[in-house]
Amino acid sequence: MQNKSVFILAIESSCDDTAAAVLHNDKVLSNVVANQLIHQQYGGVIPELASRAHQQNIVPVIDAALKKAGVKKEQLNAIAFTQGPGLMGSLLVGSSFAKSLAMSLQIPLIAVNHMHAHILAHYIDEDGYDKPTFPFLALTISGGHTQIVKVNAFFDLEIIGETTDDAVGEAFDKSAKILGLPYPGGPLIDKYAQLGNPKAFSFTKPKVPNLDFSFSGLKTQILYFIQKKVDENPNFIDENLNDICASIQNIIIEILMDKLKLAIASTGINQIAIGGGVSANSGIRKTLKEAEAKYGWKTFVPKFEYTTDNAAMIGIVGYQKYLSEHFETQNVISKARIEF
Incomplete structure (x- = not known):
């Protein structure tokens, strides 16, 4: 479906950020995020409160996103929402709203x-940011x-490597907790x-x-050391x-880089794109850019606001799905765990 003017409203509610964005084709007109500060006092996200x-x-x-974009709801061509993975209660809020709005406007879901x-956040049309060409390797x-x-x-x-236990973001946050730093601790470890x-x-x-990761042992090692x-x-x-x-961040970056080098050697693909909240880490960004010069890789680092949870990235996938008419019925269900 080729349409020269497609307006997508995107909704993201997978964890503790409520986000909405409006895209005109692959260009972001607005990207609004409401953070939930209540979780800080508990040292982690409480699903029911979220x-x-x-x-x-x-x-x-959503009202703010539409107003900032200067787009009326009647101009929308489709509603995109996060189906998963995430916290089930949080996902249901976003999907329920998306279903209702799509039905009332009689537009695709x-x-x-x-x-x-x-x-795919790398495919948002953003000045100063290149888009990777296929095929490439993504480190999420x-x-x-x-x-x-x-x-x-x-x-x-195709997932060719993944963690067998804890995620890298959890390793950062748990290490920060061991050090007595407040939640979320990952950005503070980066700062210090x-x-x-x-x-x-x-x-x-x-x-x-192979290309898999493990961070549970490293967390235990850091705990005993401290x-x-x-x-x-x-x-x-x-x-x-x-x-x-600095030492904790260094070992985590070395683990990530070792696996990336192995992935490049086994696939022959030297285009690397990073994504996800931890890709905001300055040490990881710096190391990737250095690798670009040292090894001849082509690396893609997204704009900072598209690294943490946001709706613009939901919108760019929504746009690509709209072009291929990949729509859902009202029977679509949210999923806490979901594969590509």
Whole structure:
């Protein structure tokens, strides 16, 4: 379906951010996100509180997205929403609203895989950002996922490596919790790491075959290391925080880079695109750009606002699905776990 002027309203509600975006073809007109600060006091996302907050936020967020875009709901060609993966209660708020609005406007309904969207966020038309050509390798790194995906086409994706236990984002956040840093701790580790020595303390890389990852052992190793050092010196964390964070970030980046090198060697593909919340990490971005120069890779790092959970990335998948008339009926269901 070729239409020169397609307006997509996209809704993202997979976890604790309520987001809505309006796209005109592959161009983002608005991208609004309402964060849920209530989870900070609990040190992690509380699913029931998240779904309640989505119910409060979804109408004002969508209203704001339409107004910022200067688009009336009657101009919309389709509604795209996150089908999964994610928290079931949160997903249901977004899907229920999307179904109702699509039905009332009598326009197509489009279901989007959240992780698929992190990968295709690179295809948003954004000044100063190149789009990868097929095939390429996508490294999707977030609080819930760590995957290497071979991307052959918009809807032809193959997971060739993934974590066998914890995701890389969880490794960052749990390490931060061990250090007494507030939630979410990943960005704080990144902040302090920039001031520290990445070789100050050494950790052992987990031995995981092929292109898969494991971070549970590393988390345990960091926990025991900190406990031992604090027993020896109660002020160890305060006196060495920057170096500890830099060392933790360094070992995680080395693990990711080792697997990427292996993936490139086994596939012959040297185009690398990163996505997911952890791709906002400055150390990972810097290391990838250095690898581009050192190894001749072509690397793609998305605009910062498209790394964390947002609706613009849902919208770009929605646009591609609209062009191929990949629509859903009102019977489509949300899924906490979903494959490509």
